[in-house]
Amino acid sequence: MTAPTTSRTRRGPDPGGSSTLAGTGTMLRLILRRDRIRLPVWIGAHGLLVLYIGAALPQLAPSEENLAEMTALLSQPVGRMFTGPAFGMDAPTYERFFAAGYVPYLFILAALMSIFLVTRHTRGEEESGRAELIRANVTGRHTALTATLLVAGLANAATTVLVTAVALAMGYPAAGSAVVGVATGLTGLAFTGITTITVQLSQFSRPAAGMAGGVLGAAFLLRALGDMAAVGGSALSWASPLGWAAQTAPYVHDRWAPLLLLVALAAVTITAAFALQRRRDFGASLMATRPGAGRARASLGHPVGLAARLQRGGLLGWGSGILLLGVIDGAFTQSMIDAGEGMPEELRAVFGSEGLVQGYVAFLGSFVTVFAAAYAVYAMQTLRTEEDSGRTDAVLATPVSRVGWSAAHVVTIALGVLLISVITGSGTGIAAAGVTGDGALVREILTAHLAVVPAALGVLGLCVALYGWIPRAMPLLGWASVALIGIFDLFGALLDLPTWLLALSPMHHLAAVPIEEFTLAPFLTVTGAAVLLTVLGLLGFRRRQVRVV
Helix, strand or coil, X not given: CCCCCCHHHCCCXXXXXXXXXXXXXXXXXXXXXXXXXXXXXXXXXXXXXXXXXXXXXXHHCCCHHHHHHHCHHXXXXXXXXXXXXXXXXXXXXXXXXXXXXXHHHHXXXXXXXXXXXXXXXXXXXXXXXXXXXXXXXXXXXXXXXXXXXXXXXXXXHHHHHHHHHHHHHCCCCHHHHXXXXXXXXXXXXXXXXXXXXXHHHCCCHHHHHHHHHHHHHHHHHHHHHHHHHCCCCCHHHHHCHHHHHHCCCCCCCCCCCCHHHHHHHHHHHHXXXXXXXXXXXXXXXXXXXXXXXXXXXXXXXXXXXXXXXXXXXXXXXXXXXXXXXXXXXXXXXXXXXXXXXXXXXXXHHHCCCCCHHHHHHHHHHHHHHHHHHHHHHHHHHHHHHHHHHCHHHHHHCCCCCHHHXXXXXXXXXXXXXXXXHHHHHHHXXXXXXXHXXXXXXXXXXXXXXXXXXXXXXXXXXXXXXXXXXXXXXXHHHHXXXXXXXXXXXXXXXXXXXXXXXXXCCHHHHCCCCCCCCCCHHHHHHHHHHHHHHXXXXXXXXXXCXXXXX
């Protein structure tokens, strides 16, 4: 005899009606709790960028005459490709120079913040299995996506307010500052919508983030090509969401109309994302997952082969992006030469006193090495992902030691850092030689990149040490070390930082070739410190408990 079913025995949300959003408030608080450190750092980075540029420009160009001498860097075709449509460079002011040269990177930063946020709290949660546990409670089908969108909206709103407030604090006009802030927030919101679609398409978080990043890269390329065509942009500029934000022309025209396109894009993509989510099964994707081979390659039976396979996607993505950046920088060499005679002494000091071209070559080596170090931090997080998912435990259940598994990843990442430096150095040198006609720049730029590569390996060693002993602190401290190296070594002279503070950066101890003569002792010392940190990290991982899922 069976007991009758009553309403009190039903569990979970009803598939229809308002119950599809059940538990949204609780989920919202959970996401905010989990991102209580990460989101303020992302938002604060926008404000720090505005503050830094606003404080640095008067030092680089103490007078408007000096500022006018710098406009060639932004108004030439290569400069417009790298920065934006160069509105207002015929009558430059500090705020116009800020808008023309640096505001486009606020848009990119907001887009990246939104891409990572949405991917992490939607597809990343489904992939890890945590979303399934949450769905076992009283939560609806659209709860996670809705809560994530609310957090993304709050984050971009906070970014809007902060960017506007800091710009006003720097003394910039209110109308233009408001345009900059709103354009930054709406760009982030537009890419929030784009990412909500990519997480429906892919079953895994990394490909979902990669597809959204690909859209961002395509948007940058369309805007770059469109802005190269003419000052103020061309029809191609309007094919890009980044171009819409740039066409607001802050502090020159202060247009609000292009921002309606960003609002429309966000509304359409978010609406489409909810529709697509209704069409797929939980944990599945709309794009069919390609079945694996019937038999694994022999290389996957070795820790190094497995590590190379797991690191392949990150290396290709980061390597391609860094190479593209290097080629653009190399193509900018002739613009630096053309603007060199009238460049303010404060700006010339950033590139050293041994000659503008030589200083720029050394700057390129340090610049790319900062990004190579960022790749190392990103790649090291693969170890945490593997451990958190339980796959590390499965590998270690075979005749593979802890040191062998972790060392395979570290060696693979280190080779990736070296490969990025070699390929980017060569590509940058070829681009610089192409625009200047000086073939010797290929060798000089490649040497400049290789001379400081131990700095990136030092960051890798620090991440390995943190992973071995304090794994939870690795992402935060790893990214913090990259930021400090970038600030200290790229802008230390401009900020007049004390020597003892600059000495904390490994790049400070390496020769800035070609303006400094290469010396082997510091090169080996920094490399040795990286190896020592790596060994300490491997020993720590050997002793600590592997995370049990």
